[in-house]
Each structure stands twice: as C-alpha cells, then as structure tokens.
Amino acid sequence: MPELVGIGVSPGRSAGPVFRLAPPPALPEVAPPVTDPDAEVAAARSALAGVAAALRARAASVSGAAAEVLETQAMMAADSTLATAVAARVARGSAAAWAITEAIAEQRETFAQLGGYFAERAADLADIGDRAVADLLGEPMPGLPSPGEPFVLTAEDLSPADTAVLDPADVLAIVTRRGGPTSHTAILARAMGLPAVVGCPDVVTLADATVVSVDGTTGQVTVIDPGEAAGIRERAAADRARLAALTGPGRTADGHPVPLLLNVGGAADLTDDAEGVGLFRTEFLFLGRTSAPTVAEQQAAYTELFAALGQRRVVVRTLDAGADKPLPYLGLAQEENPALGVRGLRVARANPTVLTDQLTAIAGAASATDAQVWVMAPMVATPAEAAGFAQAVRAAGLAVAGAMVEVPAAALHARRLLDHVDFVSIGTNDLSQYTLAADRMSSDLADLLDPWQPAVLDLVATCAAAGREAGKPVGVCGEAAGDPLLALVFVGLGVTSLSMSAPSVPAVRASLAGVTLERCAELARIAVDAPDARTARQAVAATI
Numbered sequence: 279m280p281e282l283v284g285i286g287v288s289p290g291r292s293a294g295p296v297f298r299l300a301p302p303p304a305l306p307e308v309a310p311p312v313t314d315p316d317a318e319v320a321a322a323r324s325a326l327a328g329v330a331a332a333l334r335a336r337a338a339s340v341s342g343a344a345a346e347v348l349e350t351q352a353m354m355a356a357d358s359t360l361a362t363a364v365a366a367r368v369a370r371g372s373a374a375a376w377a378i379t380e381a382i383a384e385q386r387e388t389f390a391q392l393g394g395y396f397a398e399r400a401a402d403l404a405d406i407g408d409r410a411v412a413d414l415l416g417e418p419m420p421g422l423p424s425p426g427e428p429f430v431l432t433a434e435d436l437s438p439a440d441t442a443v444l445d446p447a448d449v450l451a452i453v454t455r456r457g458g459p460t461s462h463t464a465i466l467a468r469a470m471g472l473p474a475v476v477g478c479p480d481v482v483t484l485a486d487a488t489v490v491s492v493d494g495t496t497g498q499v500t501v502i503d504p505g506e507a508a509g510i511r512e513r514a515a516a517d518r519a520r521l522a523a524l525t526g527p528g529r530t531a532d533g534h535p536v537p538l539l540l541n542v543g544g545a546a547d548l549t550d551d552a553e554g555v556g557l558f559r560t561e562f563l564f565l566g567r568t569s570a571p572t573v574a575e576q577q578a579a580y581t582e583l584f585a586a587l588g589q590r591r592v593v594v595r596t597l598d599a600g601a602d603k604p605l606p607y608l609g610l611a612q613e614e615n616p617a618l619g620v621r622g623l624r625v626a627r628a629n630p631t632v633l634t635d636q637l638t639a640i641a642g643a644a645s646a647t648d649a650q651v652w653v654m655a656p657m658v659a660t661p662a663e664a665a666g667f668a669q670a671v672r673a674a675g676l677a678v679a680g681a682m683v684e685v686p687a688a689a690l691h692a693r694r695l696l697d698h699v700d701f702v703s704i705g706t707n708d709l710s711q712y713t714l715a716a717d718r719m720s721s722d723l724a725d726l727l728d729p730w731q732p733a734v735l736d737l738v739a740t741c742a743a744a745g746r747e748a749g750k751p752v753g754v755c756g757e758a759a760g761d762p763l764l765a766l767v768f769v770g771l772g773v774t775s776l777s778m779s780a781p782s783v784p785a786v787r788a789s790l791a792g793v794t795l796e797r798c799a800e801l802a803r804i805a806v807d808a809p810d811a812r813t814a815r816q817a818v819a820a821t822i
C-alpha cells in the first residue's frame with residue numbers, strides 16, 4: 279500500500295477518508311476599474327473588520343491555547359498598518375479585494391523574511407486575506423469540508439481559525455503538507471488529542487475520499503483498503519479506553535514514582551487527575567498586547583491557576599520572550615540570529631524589572647494559595663546566571679528556584695548549576711535545537727531535531743547524574759517527555775519527573791506501569807549506545 283511520510287506531531291492512530299480544506303477564493307482574472315476609491319476603502323475596511331469580529335467571536339467560544347491564537351489573529355486583521363496599506367493600494371487603482379490581496383502579500387513577504395515566529399504567522403495573514411476576499415466577492419468562506427462522515431482532514435497548512443473550530447467528533451486526524459513540530463496545527467492538535475502529521479509533502483497527491491491510516495507518532499500516512507478503516511479505528515479506541523482506565527500517579531511496575539506533570543498555558547489546560555504542573559508557560563499573558571501586564575494582572579492570572587491546583591506542585595517558568603516569542607514593547611533590538619540572541623532569562627539583563635515584577639506577582643499568588651510553587655528560568659547558560667536567578671527568586675520570598683536546561687553548556691555544567699538552584703528541568707525542544715544546531719521551526723531538519731539523538735540523550739544523562747549526586751530533582755518538560763518510549767529512556771537515565779501536554783499522559787502512564795526501573799536503565803543504555811536517533815528508537819521499540 280502506498281505510504282507517505284511526514285512528521286508525527288500529535289500521537290495516536292486513526293483511519294478514514296481524506297478530505298481537503300476548502301480552497302481560498304480565486305480573484306477574477308480581470309480586475310474591475312475603481313470609480314469610487316472611498317467606497318472601495320470602506321468596503322475593504324468593513325471586510326477586514328468583519329474578519330476580526332468573526333475571529334474574536336470564535337476566540338470567545340473556545341479556551342486555552344486556541345483562544346490565545348485566535349485573539350492574536352483577530353488583532354492582526356484589525357491592525358491599522360494593514361488598513362493603511364490597503365488604502366494605499368486602492369489609491370493606486372486596485373479594487374478592494376485586489377488591494378487586500380496585494381497588501382497581505384507584501385506583509386507576508388516581510389514576515390517570511392523575518393523568519394521564526396513571524397514566518398509561522400505568515401499563514402495566519404494569508405487566512406485573513408482569504409476570508410476578507412471571500413466576503414468581498416460573495417464567495418463561501420474558505421474552511422473545513424463537511425462530507426457528512428468522519429474524515430481525515432488534509433490541507434496545505436491549517437490556520438488557527440480552522441484548527442480552533444475543528445470538532446473532534448467529525449475529524450479523525452490531521453495531515454498537512456507544510457508546518458513543523460511547533461506549528462499551530464501541531465500545538466492545537468495535541469491539545470485536542472487528535473493524531474496529526476505535518477510536513478508531509480505528498481499529501482497533496484491524495485484525492486478526496488481516498489482512505490488512509492494516520493499514525494501521529496511515527497508520521498506514517500498509509501493508503502489502505504476502505505474495509506480496514508473501521509478495524510483500525512476500533513483498535514485505536516480500545517487502546518485509548520485501556521489507557522484511560524489506568525489512573526493514579528506515574529510509577530514503574532516495581533513502584534518507582536515518576537510524577538507525570540502537565541505543560542500548561544493557563545488554568546484551562548488543567549485536568550483533574552494531573553499530579554501537578556511541570557511547566558507553566560507564562561508568556562501567553564505577555565503576548566499580543568502593547569505593554570507588559572501589571573503585577574496585579576499577573577498575580578490574578580497566577581492565582582487562578584495556583585488555586586485550581588490545590589496543594590499540587592506548579593513549576594512556573596518566568597517569561598520566555600525573544601526569538602519565536604517577540605514582545606515589541608520590551609524594546610529588544612532586531613537580531614540577525616534571534617534564537618541565539620537575547621531570549622529567555624537574557625531579556626532580564628536590559629529589563630530587570632520585567633523579571634522582578636513577575637517574581638513579585640508569583641510570590642503574591644503563592645502566598646494567597648496552597649500550591650507548592652517552584653520557579654524556573656528559561657535559557658540559562660551558565661552557573662552565574664543560575665545563581666543570579668536563584669538569588670532574585672529568594673529575594674522575592676519564594677522558596678524553590680530552578681533552571682531550565684535548554685543550552686548544551688547548561689547540561690554539561692549541570693553539576694555547577696545545581697550548586698545554586700534546587701532543581702533543573704530539561705527543555706528538550708530547545709536542547710535538541712541547540713545541540714544539533716537545527717532550527718526547531720524547520721520541517722526540513724526534523725531528523726536532526728529528533729530528541730532521540732544520542733547526543734541529546736548523553737546531555738540528559740549528564741544532568742540526571744548531576745541531580746543524583748546533588749540529591750536534587752531533574753525533570754524533563756520538553757515535548758519529548760510525552761513520547762511513551764522515550765519517557766522510559768529518560769527515567770532509565772535518572773530523570774525524576776516528566777511534564778507533557780495532557781493528552782500525552784495516559785500513554786506515558788501505561789508505558790511506565792509496564793516496566794521496572796531496572797528495565798528502564800537497560801533501555802536507556804540501548805538508546806545511548808545507538809549510532810543514530812532512528813536506530814535508537816527502533817532498538818528500544820524492538821526490546822520492549
């Protein structure tokens with residue numbers, strides 16, 4: 279059976295007929311002359327305002343990451359720079375729909391050149407243009423197909439607006455031609471628990487109604503006999519039910535506890551049975567606005583999450599701005615190579631009050647609630663940075679300070695970091711990017727970005743050994759912690775907790791429950807000794 283390969287970004291299996299996302303509207307070949315420029319500008323403005331309002335309404339009907347993403351897109355649609363660019367195009371003789379198309383194309387070009395986070399936002403801009411043009415031409419809104427049966431959604435790429443309104447009852451899985459492991463499609467599919475494969479170039483060759491199976495772990499999309507689909511879905515549902523039936527704290531078959539924590543952006547991402555939060559990404563509060571949130575605003579947001587956790591642990595990551603999360607109001611200079619620039623804890627060098635205000639707000643929320651509040655800094659590179667951060671945390675009246683290990687230097691000197699901080703948490707997304715020198719946004723370099731790379735595993739082992747020696751916790755909070763096989767390797771290397779998005783927890787819990795700690799150590803040796811990532815994964819999978 280023909281097999282297509284992409285990047286598996288949201289685990290799980292499903293099968294069914296593929297249907298493509300409705301294409302964007304096509305402009306008629308001949309543009310009409312502009313007789314009333316004011317009317318054209320008014321029509322364009324009204325179309326863009328309509329798009330912004332519709333996006334805001336959708337944002338209000340969803341929560342968590344989906345709402346944040348849609349609100350940011352609504353702000354882009356309502357942006358005055360876009361409106362001004364459209365008016366300029368009308369003044370040069372373009373009718374409303376053409377003026378919007380041209381202005382958006384120009385802005386997309388600029389975004390693509392800026393790279394990173396901005397390049398990923400180019401798809402959001404295109405979607406805004408398509409929706410406004412469809413409105414102006416009186417054509418149907420581009421968007422989800424409705425074939426009348428559950429389907430595998432295929433697309434060039436998905437906009438946040440499309441992904442946010444997906445109904446998991448209709449959509450079995452998602453396969454896109456473009457996109458990388460950190461694209462919106464990936465993040466939102468994981469949050470919804472839908473299997474997803476991105477960066478799958480050949481998906482465009484599949485005609486509507488072709489029946490495929492999708493494996494969101496391995497990235498395989500296989501054309502199958504239509505009669506096989508129901509069986510695959512049933513087996514996947516039985517697997518899910520078996521996993522969901524297993525509850526309780528994470529532990530190996532011989533009872534070694536491994537807390538399974540959640541990666542969250544806010545209280546909406548919590549689940550009742552979570553053992554705690556291992557990564558609270560606070561930057562959602564800072565994104566998509568024109569000035570930093572006040573201490574009171576931050577304290578209210580942190581209190582909401584901490585209170586929802588009762589006495590459970592929450593590891594708060596201080597602001598991780600810069601690179602893929604730019605905040606214009608911080609006044610950071612434009613950089614040639616922002617991933618290697620002023621990001622994470624480094625932002626506090628020129629903006630110390632951003633950090634001290636945040637620590638004040640976290641301390642206020644901690645004292646108003648019963649949660650065990652740990653605080654960690656992103657992008658720590660040196661022991662001196664770890665020491666400075668720990669001092670600031672303690673000065674704010676907070677008891678537990680940690681450092682994320684995302685930079686190879688920090689991993690190599692984890693022992694020295696742990697002289698100053700109470701724990702470390704390994705961010706495998708960035709640690710893979712910096713160890714292999716491969717941009718985490720790139721779907722072309724997905725093989726290098728693989729956290730199974732033995733070099734990355736060696737660095738994890740170095741951190742775990744340092745933690746054992748110091749008697750301090752060493753967690754993993756990158757997406758790799760949610761891989762049920764790699765989780766065993768991490769535990770075998772000596773990692774003490776795993777933090778992941780909520781839908782990944784059941785499979786990791788079940789995987790841990792099936793092996794002893796000694797077995798995890800054997801699997802770790804197999805993975806570390808493998809010549810490359812693919813062999814490591816296959817060797818561990820074959821042994822289990």
Ligand SMILES: C=C(OP(=O)(O)O)C(=O)O
Nearest residue numbers: 705706707708755756757
């Ligand atoms: C958890 C991480 O942080 P983020 O993905 O937010 O950069 C990481 O880098 O692994």
Ligand SMILES: [Mg+2]
Nearest residue numbers: 684705707708
């Ligand atoms: Mg990171």
